[in-house]
Amino acid sequence: MAAAAFHQPVAAVQSNRVLNNSGAHYEFRNVSMRLNPKGSKVNIQLSRNGTYGSGKRNFCLIQASASQASVVDPVSTPLNNSTGESKKKSNEAALILVRHGESLWNEKNLFTGCVDVPLTKKGVEEAIEAGKRISNIPVDMIYTSALIRAQMTAMLAMTQHRRRKVPIVMHNESELAKTWSQIFSEETMKQSIPVVTAWQLNERMYGELQGLNKQETADRYGKEQVHVWRRSYDIPPPNGESLEMCAKRAVAYFKDHIEPQLQSGKNVMIAAHGNSLRSIIMYLDKLTSQEVISLELSTGIPMLYIFKEGKFMRRGSPVAPTEAGVYAYTRNLAQYRQKLDEMLH
Numbered sequence: 001m002a003a004a005a006f007h008q009p010v011a012a013v014q015s016n017r018v019l020n021n022s023g024a025h026y027e028f029r030n031v032s033m034r035l036n037p038k039g040s041k042v043n044i045q046l047s048r049n050g051t052y053g054s055g056k057r058n059f060c061l062i063q064a065s066a067s068q069a070s071v072v073d074p075v076s077t078p079l080n081n082s083t084g085e086s087k088k089k090s091n092e093a094a095l096i097l098v099r100h101g102e103s104l105w106n107e108k109n110l111f112t113g114c115v116d117v118p119l120t121k122k123g124v125e126e127a128i129e130a131g132k133r134i135s136n137i138p139v140d141m142i143y144t145s146a147l148i149r150a151q152m153t154a155m156l157a158m159t160q161h162r163r164r165k166v167p168i169v170m171h172n173e174s175e176l177a178k179t180w181s182q183i184f185s186e187e188t189m190k191q192s193i194p195v196v197t198a199w200q201l202n203e204r205m206y207g208e209l210q211g212l213n214k215q216e217t218a219d220r221y222g223k224e225q226v227h228v229w230r231r232s233y234d235i236p237p238p239n240g241e242s243l244e245m246c247a248k249r250a251v252a253y254f255k256d257h258i259e260p261q262l263q264s265g266k267n268v269m270i271a272a273h274g275n276s277l278r279s280i281i282m283y284l285d286k287l288t289s290q291e292v293i294s295l296e297l298s299t300g301i302p303m304l305y306i307f308k309e310g311k312f313m314r315r316g317s318p319v320a321p322t323e324a325g326v327y328a329y330t331r332n333l334a335q336y337r338q339k340l341d342e343m344l345h
């Protein structure tokens with residue numbers, strides 16, 4: 001059933017067709033978005049290069065490439081005026097979520113939380129790869145956490161974007177910072193993408209586990225205990241934040257600051273963290289506190305939502321929120337899950 005929708009590889013896949021294929025998990029690799037000349041509709045173009053799996057755990061791998069699909073370059077559509085700015089009248093907006101690429105402490109298997117650690121070389125590559133996958137989707141606003149690994153990911157991803165707009169970090173921490181970072185050219189402003197950094201999108205604070213090795217912690221306190229700290233919804237690690245606590249600030253920020261941008265038709269990218277994004281996805285997909293436990297996010301894999309008429313519609317994620325599973329199924333994630341399983345059993 002899921003495969004049926006993707007048997008039309010080049011045609012625009014209508015949102016409800018994708019969503020109606022219950023039971024399917026799928027990952028989007030590259031999606032192109034085009035506003036039609038009247039600016040009233042967004043077409044998402046996907047093409048399929050393979051499906052596998054059966055029964056409840058049916059995965060579709062979707063890959064669109066310039067050679068396969070009629071990928072529309074938004075830069076060259078008639079919509080665009082001389083400044084490259086799209087005149088979008090549609091009330092639809094795209095929301096891209098991406099977990100930062102691998103950090104130096106992910107590599108060392110250390111609890112990181114709010115410690116501000118940069119990306120590894122692999123993380124840099126993952127961020128660039130993420131950028132390639134979303135390079136055709138116009139981005140109007142970027143939100144990142146206050147942490148460098150999310151900011152690096154957003155910036156590196158944008159180096160791949162076809163529009164070549166310049167992401168510019170907003171400095172609103174003081175009046176002076178605001179004044180000193182002003183831009184005095186309207187034209188230059190149009191070629192820029194504001195990047196808003198917010199601590200509320202930070203990774204959940206891991207308390208006294210920060211800096212500890214995950215394996216050594218499991219050996220010391222027991223696998224079950226560590227699993228509770230890492231994946232329960234409302235039990236915090238010692239002096240840290242539970243997912244519930246993290247969700248409180250991340251989702252409030254999303255509702256207060258990001259949703260209004262989407263409502264006004266702006267396409268938004270959020271580069272953040274495993275747990276701040278899990279809590280935002282929990283809100284978007286109305287997952288229960290039980291369902292969110294089995295949600296794992298891979299590093300550097302963008303996920304796409306369409307915001308339309310006040311509702312969020314998933315793209316490149318499981319169709320049914322009741323399905324336990326992953327939103328971005330990759331080899332990396334499979335390895336990660338395997339390690340986790342080995343650690344816990």
Ligand SMILES: O=C(O)[C@H](O)COP(=O)(O)O
Nearest residue numbers: 110111112113203230274
């Ligand atoms: O903070 C960390 O250590 C990781 O980014 C997320 O860790 P987790 O998989 O234990 O939630």
